[in-house]
Amino acid sequence: MDDNLGLFARLRERDINAFEVLYDRYHRLVFGIAHRMLGEPAAAEDLVQSVFLKLWSTPDVFRAGNFGAWISRVTRNQALDILRSKAMRAIDEMPADIPSEGTVDEVVFARIDGARVRDALRALPDDQRIPIELGFFGGITHEQIAEQLNVPLGTIKTRIRSGLRRLREGMQAQVLR
Amino acid sequence: MSTGPLHSDEMLELVAVYALGALPPDDARAVSEHIVLCDECRAEYRALRPVADVLGYAAEERIDDVRSARMKSGLMRRVQPGAPPRAATERRPPARRAPLWPAYLVAAAAIVIALINIMATVDLRAELASSRDRIAQLEAQNESGLRAEARDREMIADLVATDSKKFAVPGGEVISRDGRLYMTMDKLPVPPAGHVYQAWTLARGAKAVAPSVTFVPNKTGVAVVALPESANDVVAVAVSIEPTGGSQQPTTKPLFVRPLE
Numbered sequence: 526m527d528d529n530l531g532l533f534a535r536l537r538e539r540d541i542n543a544f545e546v547l548y549d550r551y552h553r554l555v556f557g558i559a560h561r562m563l564g565e566p567a568a569a570e571d572l573v574q575s576v577f578l579k580l581w582s583t584p585d586v587f588r589a590g591n592f593g594a595w596i597s598r599v600t601r602n603q604a605l606d607i608l609r610s611k612a613m614r615a616i617d618e619m620p621a622d623i624p625s626e627g628t629v630d631e632v633v634f635a636r637i638d639g640a641r642v643r644d645a646l647r648a649l650p651d652d653q654r655i656p657i658e659l660g661f662f663g664g665i666t667h668e669q670i671a672e673q674l675n676v677p678l679g680t681i682k683t684r685i686r687s688g689l690r691r692l693r694e695g696m697q698a699q700v701l702r
Numbered sequence: 703m704s705t706g707p708l709h710s711d712e713m714l715e716l717v718a719v720y721a722l723g724a725l726p727p728d729d730a731r732a733v734s735e736h737i738v739l740c741d742e743c744r745a746e747y748r749a750l751r752p753v754a755d756v757l758g759y760a761a762e763e764r765i766d767d768v769r770s771a772r773m774k775s776g777l778m779r780r781v782q783p784g785a786p787p788r789a790a791t792e793r794r795p796p797a798r799r800a801p802l803w804p805a806y807l808v809a810a811a812a813i814v815i816a817l818i819n820i821m822a823t824v825d826l827r828a829e830l831a832s833s834r835d836r837i838a839q840l841e842a843q844n845e846s847g848l849r850a851e852a853r854d855r856e857m858i859a860d861l862v863a864t865d866s867k868k869f870a871v872p873g874g875e876v877i878s879r880d881g882r883l884y885m886t887m888d889k890l891p892v893p894p895a896g897h898v899y900q901a902w903t904l905a906r907g908a909k910a911v912a913p914s915v916t917f918v919p920n921k922t923g924v925a926v927v928a929l930p931e932s933a934n935d936v937v938a939v940a941v942s943i944e945p946t947g948g949s950q951q952p953t954t955k956p957l958f959v960r961p962l963e
Contacts, residue, residue, distance in 0.1 A: 552773065595755070
């Protein structure tokens with residue numbers, strides 16, 4: 526969202542109202558991801574607090590790009606950290622924003638929302654959608670996905686790639702139609 | 703123009719799995735290094751990573767008003783207008799911080815050296831851009847690791863500080879320092895299946911306790927819990943056993959109710 530830029534400028538100036546607007550705008554997204562991955566509302570609440578406190582304490586960590594995508598990745602990484610903490614694997618990460626392919630991508634991914642992503646996912650065949658959802662929300666590796674679904678590893682890799690490319694086309698079609 | 707080694711669809715499939723975030727760490731590291739050197743794989747990654755990044759939008763959900771209000775008030779209490787960035791107030795002993803840098807610097811240097819080696823034959827601008835991306839990622843990871851470490855250090859410092867306030871509870875203590883609030887408990891029995899421990903806080907002037915965090919002890923019965931509420935606003939802390947996921951109000955007799963006075 527374009528007006529996010531102004532909010533971040535204000536956030537860097539320690540403007541609590543700007544922080545509150547960002548929270549109101551994105552906390553349902555953060556909670557939803559955390560809840561789906563961790564399975565417990567209370568744990569999801571804790572994660573929401575952790576993610577937004579990090580944003581408040583170090584607003585410069587987000588530099589530019591799609592903030593919704595960025596905070597989704599931050600939330601997922603922190604949730605993975607919790608899921609994998611039993612194995613003592615720290616993967617805490619504040620990801621750098623990755624440049625997309627250009628103008629079309631910037632338009633598409635800036636205008637994407639929950640309904641469009643859900644529609645695009647629903648349009649996938651199950652054999653592509655399920656490995657992608659397991660990989661993203663389940664926090665497991667492609668090898669574990671293959672084992673869980675009892676499908677050869679090579680097939681899983683192919684399905685993930687095909688599914689992501691199909692999702693990309695679906696999202697572009699929805700936004701640009 | 704491909705600038706890396708010859709590769710197959712299998713490599714591009716690995717790049718897709720990497721973009722999804724579903725590769726084990728060793729494979730992820732190998733793919734990330736390959737992407738720096740290979741135009742085709744980098745293009746694939748840049749096409750698919752934004753798709754993976756917005757997958758989380760599918761989980762966006764409505765939150766009931768009570769939960770929403772509680773979440774927001776808990777957060778806003780911890781955010782003070784005009785407070786300096788946390789990083790600026792953290793005390794980081796250089797001896798602890800130093801070991802984190804060399805690994806990343808070495809990694810960054812290795813990437814730069816690799817880039818220099820191929821610059822003679824590849825598009826200079828593209829490779830410089832990719833190296834900046836990679837180094838930025840490493841810097842971000844490093845900063846994040848430092849912040850997490852500093853947060854842990856802050857908690858440990860609070861727990862052992864001589865000026866912290868300690869309130870004895872059965873099997874442990876409630877500890878407050880500079881507005882932060884913790885509980886440390888020992889020999890805590892494993893809660894019954896499907897249940898967790900839940901902390902409760904009584905805010906100044908409130909007539910009923912509010913739900914705080916849920917937790918379970920480790921294998922030896924130890925639990926160290928940072929409560930999100932500000933110690934300045936809380937006049938009592940309680941703990942009870944609740945169904946997994948927590949409750950809005952205590953459903954079992956609290957193990958203790960400890961006034962903070």
